[in-house]
Amino acid sequence: MSNSNDPGDRFDIDAPAIQAPTTDPTPEPFEVKFAARVDRLPPYMFGRINNSLYQKRRAGDDVIDLGMGNPSDPPEDVVIQKLQDAASDPGNHGYSKSNGIANLRREVAKKYARKYGVELDHESEIISCLGSKEGFSHMCLALMGPGDTAMIPSPYFPVHMYGVILASGNVVALDVADPDKFLRNVAYTCENLTPTPKILIVNYPHNPSSAVIEPDFFVEVVRLAKKYRFLVIHDFAYADVAFDGYMPPSFLSAPGAKDVGVEFTTMSKGYNMAGWRVGFCAGNAEMIRGLGTIKGYYDYGMFQAIQIAAIVALRETEEGVQRQSQIYQGRRDVLVSGLRRLGWEVEPPKAGMFVWAKVPEPWRSSMSTMDFAMRLLEEGNVAVSPGSGFGAAGEGYLRMSLVENEHRLRQAVRQIAKCLSQTPATAASGD
Template identity: 35%
Template sequence: MIFSKKMTSLSSAIFSELNYKKAELMAQGYEMIDFSIGTPDIPPSPQVMTLLQEECSKLSNYKYAINDTPELLEAVTSWYKHRYDVNISSQEVVSLLGSQSGFAELALCLIDPGDTVLVPVPSYPIFRIGPLLAGAQLHKMPLLKENNFLIDLDAIDEEVARKAKLMIVSYPNNPTTAIAPRDFYIKLVAFAKKYDIIVLHDNAYSELLFDGSVGESFLSIKGAKDIGIEFNSLSKTYSIPGCRIAFAIGNQEIIKGLRILKSHVDYGMFLPFQKVATALLTGSQDYVEVVRHTYYERGKVLVEGLREIGWDIPLPQGSMFVWAPIPKHYTSSLDFTYDLMNKAHVMVVPGISFGEEGEGFVRIALVETEDTIRRAIKAIKKSGLLEK
């Protein structure tokens, strides 16, 4: 049986091997503390679960949604105005069944085989996979520690920039946890206009900043809507990842194209999910602070605890992750990851799985309780892995 050559871009040997090793160790009776998968463990608010139960009990909600409800579109536009001071119309919004599918759909809308797409590295895998499925040629934009993990726009070759059709940007960033100052976005918009590049800004973590600053929207920059769109997800903000609720917002022509494509591949978001999203965006935002504070405290417990036992890693600026340099006596993030699994029974993700530029780091997801984090720190200390 012969599959499409595109399938080769979907293989993830590292993740498969890690899962196999985890199962093997658990079969031997070891308890694994898993910081690898970035799935929020914080429950949604009780109000969300109550509303979802109520809406799922209504037979009228089981028909095809087809389109976004007027109430949902109004909620998104109002939230963007209130939260980011960005004016958008209902024609500049379309819901996504999660940002993950949105990346693939946007690429299919914009990219012809051979088109150049600028992709940050290290990066979340779908940033690369979406364009690759559409036949794109990828050009890497390295996120380097010496640049505070910001894209160096000046380092992009002018010939490459002139060829580029799409550029993917994401701050707060997964996996590096970096945030971008407003000056960066101003320069980004000018760069994209100069070279006629469409910008997709993934803004999944704008509500999860830990340094007292407030996340902002790429669309708040003058001229941004002329050249780009933004994805915004409710998954992490409200801790409802399984509901798959996200939005594409911005340039009206791009949104129109996405809406047309979606009309051929899905029949809209489940109506109870639309009702939940509307309620979340128009209601109290107090629970967002609960979610943010939980990740902040977990990050602080993890970083301070690891520093005490000799693993010096920086506090995350935002997101729900820690981007940790591997100990100096290691040269391979994969080797260190396997040693953590075998000797401390703690799971992380090797930086190399986010691209070659991620080598030298591991990503730790803040998806365990503070007590479990403390147990993991004790296990790492006992393993002796931090000793030269």
């Protein structure tokens, strides 16, 4: 044995410096981390109902769906025919301009002039959107960032809350039931919140509550906007669906409205073109420019054949829009009268596609709106939207859409009556 101090006598200098492990280490779970804006979103409130509805229909149950405001009537024949003709033209299948073709924007300007007396420049004050929901969300991205606050109506249509949140903004929700109180709360919030809110979001006729206003409401909105230096976004989704002679006013018809804000409209409701995704934003040219900037990065515009068909709809089917309102009015009357016969507290809406109904006692005191809605679905085969899905202010109410025909609505009332024939205590005991 050598007594040398040479390290080469003690170690195999040809061996690797680090011995490879004989087995792989236990892998850590691969984690996908969402952006903070996504983590701020709550669980989808209607997921439980939608899953149950899907399972029941798979099982063959005939569920009357009064949950989503998804029009069940078709567009006018002339519009469908124009879509077919335009889709047959190879020239309509390329990318389109993200702000919409000029002739479509001209027709929107003509409708505003004809119906509301509002003059709009179709080049700078109107932009088409892939439905008003897309436009609204992207407008929030154009205008809002961390630290910015929007005032919204409460109860709220979800995109009015979460479009702001996804744009990293903050929300102050104001009770929408009393228009005068709403305006007082806007002024109070502006006086007491620092920094002052950047945006006011309004939505009349209101979804979900069907609250409506008169034209002087928007005159005051413009005054407050100029006083407190906030911008205004009006979601006018139900402009074309109104009853009993009521005409929903346009925000843009208020003097000075174009100085402070914009208005979103859609062809989804009155024109029965929900799946076509045709919406518009009109008003303040600088806000329109900001939306156009965002859209230029996100999309290539609407399929041109759809835009051409939408032009025909705007030009030629206004009588059809009025007939559709009359259809919804008849459905409203059937549903409201049926629920009232059951003892429910229901005010007939003046506009929109929904009835906002207070859950009757003793059910309202004994279970949540979500549980009550689930009972109607599971035991009555009637799907409705629980008011809590529109924020805490909606608790105790249900939103029922008017998309089913009158026969189906009468059947829904009968099934609700049968479902609620037992008291909550009796139903819980199983007797």
